[in-house]
Structures are given as C-alpha cells and as structure tokens.
Amino acid sequence: MKEINIGKIIVAKRREKGLTQKDLAAYIGVSKASVSKWETGQSYPDITFLPQLSAYFNISIDDLLGYSPQLTPVDIKTLYHRLADDFASKPVAEVLAECETIIKKYYSCFPLLLQMAALLANHHMLAIDSESAKTMLEKAVTLCQRIRTESDDRTLTREVIAVEGLCYLILNQPDQVMELVGETVRPFPADTEMLAQAYQMAGNQTKARQVLQISMYQHLLFLVATASAYLMLNASDLGRVEMILARTLGVAELYDLKALHPNTMAQVYHAAAQVYAIHQDADTTLSYLADYTQVCISDFFPYTLHGDDYFDVIQPWFEDFVLGVSAPRSDEVIKQSMLDGLVANPYFDFIKADRRFIKLIKQLENHLNNEGDTQ
Template structure:
C-alpha cells in the first residue's frame, strides 16, 4: 500500500531530469524557498499547483503524490491474512479502527472492499456487545451496497449481494434477504459448461478441462452444503435427518471431501452428533464427536482447499480466487470448541467420561 510521499518524489523527478529548484519554481510561479520546503516535507504545494507539477514532470497526480487508489490482488490477499491474524491476537476495537482507515484510503478499490466485507462477515461475532455486532453488520451492508452500485463489475456486485444477504440473516431480517435474492430458486444456467465448450471449439482443450473441473467442483460443494442444511432443518425428524446424514456421508467418501474441504467434514460430524444427541442416541453422538475432534486435531490445519487425483486441474483456479481460510487458525480453533463441544445441544453429555476426554483433547490442541 503506497503512502502519499510527494517530497521524495519531487526530489527524485527533479534530479532525474537534471533540473534545479530555481527551474521548478520559475515554471510553477513560486519562490525557490517554496520548492525547497516541498522537497523537505516542511509544507505541501497548494492544490491548484498539483496539475501543473504533474504536467511538468510528465506524470499523473497520483504518481506525483506516490498514491494509488488501487491494490494488487496479491497485496489484498496478504492484507486479509494479516488482519485475520490481528483479530485473533489484538483488541477487537484496534483492528476495526485499522480496517476503517484502510477502507477510507482505498474506498475506490472494489476488490479490496469486497475482501473487507468478507473479513467483517467472518469476524463480527468477536465483537464484545450485541450493539457492536449489529453496527459492524450494518457497516458491512453499506460497503456491499457501494460495491453493487459503483464497481461496474458484475461478479463483484453478485458477491456483494450474497454477503449482504448473509448480514441480513445475522441481523434477523429475512424479508430483506428475499428482497435481495428473490423468493424462488430459478433453474441454473450451466455457465461453466458453456465456457468449457467455448474453449473446446477454440482448440484449447486444457482450458476446457480446467473450466469444467472448476464448475463440477463448485456443484459438488453446493450439493454437500445443501445436504448439511437439510440435516440441520430436520434435526428433530430422525428419519429425514438421518437420510440426509447418510447421503452426505456417502458423498464425502465418494468425493474425498476430507482432502478437498476438511471444513465440510467437521461440519458433517458436528451436525450428525447433534442429530443423535437430540434423538436420544448418546453413543452415536459421542462416536461422531470423536471423529469431529480427531479431524480437527489431525486433519484440518494448515487449512487449504485443494484438488485431488480427480480434480487435478483446479489448484490454479483455487489460487486465482483466493479461497484461503476466512479466519485465522487461532480463531478457528476457538470456534471449534465454542460452537460445537460447548454448544448447549451437548449439555446432556457433559458428565460422560468419553465426552470429557474429547474436551480435554481439544483444549490441549487449542493451547
């Protein structure tokens, strides 16, 4: 991220062109002392002089000031990782203040704004009070509205609408979700398949294969998430929920979900344990919680979405779209304990020795 650094740039450009301070002063119409103060940082040029200075050195005003309103995608990814780690180790208010300063500075860099939306969506639960949570969610929605209205990028706009819907759900405003997304699910156009066929007609078979794998990968993840949602919605209907659990388990095995997306696997074990605990099957619940803890401890970190022997062409696609962990490792570990093992749904298991052993194992892992 570039800081405004007009003084050093003026010196560098003047020397690069072999000019004196007198020459610059004469062209701009100021004294040599004024130019000297600009170059030492004692003062700044009047705003009306900036276009003249930029034209004199044949550069843009942004280049003259050493400022860019945009960030490279690689820098955005690094910044996201840094801020996610900060949320795990620094006071929440301090990190939010830093985020606000970054947003203000790069308010026209819409890929960055979308990542800040993602950052806020994944960390608002760390706020100390409900008022803080709601304020951050509302601020996130304002950023989403700006991206949708101003970015001119269809994909960024679509992503912003999805994140805005997530915020509305967190704010318990379901009607606004329906207003944003519509009230019915429309038949899905096979965009990736069409793109793949286009590459095939162009003779670019490798790109056609890569695109088709990316499309299928997304559908696999969407189907698995759908099965988890069916399981959760029917948690008190053992027959329907168990059918969803068994199908999701088969799906996870067939598509090697533990390698492709270990987060999906731990969600499956956690929801399955909840299902059997609610329906008075503590032995099955403990069995799945043991699988949950083992996967968290032994197969989750370092978190990385990646392909396998079947999806062997998607790694470059995953890297391009920055699908790294949305939160820092420590925050994720804490949520593994808080959101699952300490969930009130498992209160009936607290005195069971096997459950206590799992809690101890998870505590050791977190520490």
C-alpha cells in the first residue's frame, strides 16, 4: 500500500532531470533550505506549490504525493488475510481500530470496502459482547450501502448484496433482506451457458469447457449448501427430513463433496444433527455429529478452494478471486468455530453428558491442536 511520501518523489524526479536543490528552489521560488526540508521529510511543500511541482515534473499531483486512493487486487488480498490473521491473534478492538483507519484512508476504493465489509461480517462473533458484534455488522452494512449507491461497477454492486443480506440476517432484520433482494425469486440467468456456447462457436473448446465446469460447480454447491437451511425449515417433519438427507447426501457422495468442498458437507451434517436434536434423538444426533467431526479432521487444513479429477480446469478461476484460494477466515478462527459448533451449541445440551459426545469433542480438540503444531 502506498503512503504519502512526497519527499522521496521530489528527490527522484529532481535527479532524473539533473537538477540541484538550488535549481529547483529557484524555479519554485523558495529557498534551497526549503527544498532540502521537503526531501528529508522535515516539512511538506505548501499546497499552492503542488500544481507547479507536478507540472514541472510532468506527473499528476497524486503521483507527486505518492498516494493512490485505490489499491490493487493483490494489495486487497494481502491486506484482508493479514487482518483475518490479526483477528485470530490480537485484541479485537485493536484490529477494529486499524480497520477503521484503512476504511477512512481508502473510502473511495470500493473493491476494498466490499472486502472490509466481508471481513467484519466474517469476524463479528469474535467481538467482546453482543453490542460490539452488532456494531461491527452495522458498520459492514454501511459500507455495503455506500458501494451500492456510489459505485458504477455492476459486478461489484451485485456481489455486495450477498454481504449486506447476510448482515441483515445475523441482525435479525428479515424485512431488510426482502427489500434488498426483492420478494420474487427469478430464474437463473443463462449468461454462463451462452458464454460457453460462444467460446465453442469461436473454436475455443478449452475455455468453453472451463466455463461449463464453473457453472456446474457453483450449481452443485448451491444445491447442497441450500439443503442445510431446508433441513431446518422442515425440522418438524422427519419424513421430509429423511427425504432431503437421502437426496442431498446422494448427490454429495456422487461428487465426493467431502474432499471437494468439506466445509459444505460439515454444514449439512451439522444441520442434520440439529434437526434430530430438536426431536431429542440422541443416537441419530450423535451419528451426524460423528460425520461432522470426521469431515473436520480429514485433510481440512490448510483450507483452500480446489477442483478434482472431474472439475479439472477450474483452478485458475479460484486463483483469480479477490481473496485467492484461501478461506475468508484464518485457520485458527475456523478451528474455534468447529469446536463451538459442538460445545457452544444449545441444541446439543441434552447430550453433553453422553460419553460419545465427550469423545467427539476430545477427538476434535486433539486433532485441531495437533494440526496447529504441524503447520
């Protein structure tokens, strides 16, 4: 990231032109000592000199200042993951203070603001109390609203809806979600399929194959991930629950989702366990919690997005993501959430004394602790 560093830029540009400090001072109409102080960082040029200096060096005022209000995608990815790691290792208030400084500094860098909103939403549970968590989510909403109203990047404004909607759900504001996304479900657009056909017609079979794989991969994850919410919605009807699980787990097994996208499978097993916990069915609850635990301890870390033998040309797509192939939370935060999914979930209070439940917790704790030692 760039900081205001006008002194070094004046030195560099002056030397490019073969000028002495005295030459530059004479042109600007100041003393040689003034130029020396600018270059050593003891003082800054008066604001009225900036147009004259930038014109003389044939650069913009922004370039003269050495500051850009925008960050590159690489800058944003690096910054996000560094702050995500900080949330896992530093006091939350300290990290939030730095986030606020960065937001103010780059308030017109909308791609960064989107990731800062996602960062706050993804780590609100680490706040010291519920009110602080609410403040983090409300800040994320404010950033999302700024992007939607100020940015002319249509792709960015579509992406921000998902983050803003998630915040409303966590804040228990369903009306805001319906206002944001609309109350009518529209069919998926056929953009991806048309793009693949266009690549095929143009003779680019490789690109057409990649586009269709990306489409199938996304639809697959949408189908299986949505099942978690559908299970909870139908929790009172165990007949339907069994049907949902049979179809969902059948698809998951067919595509080997435990290996392809273990986080999605962990969510499905966890939701299934919660449904049977509602019915106080200890055996079935523990069975799905065992599946959940097994996914969590089976090559989950370091967590990265990846394809497989079937989805064999989508890796470059992942690598082009703003955050790259890494998860939006640090591994340490993910590990804690895995444990919290068992020990801090009130659905499972009725089996907390069950030796099988205690064994699962110890199994998960031991694996995650050893995993941390080996990385």
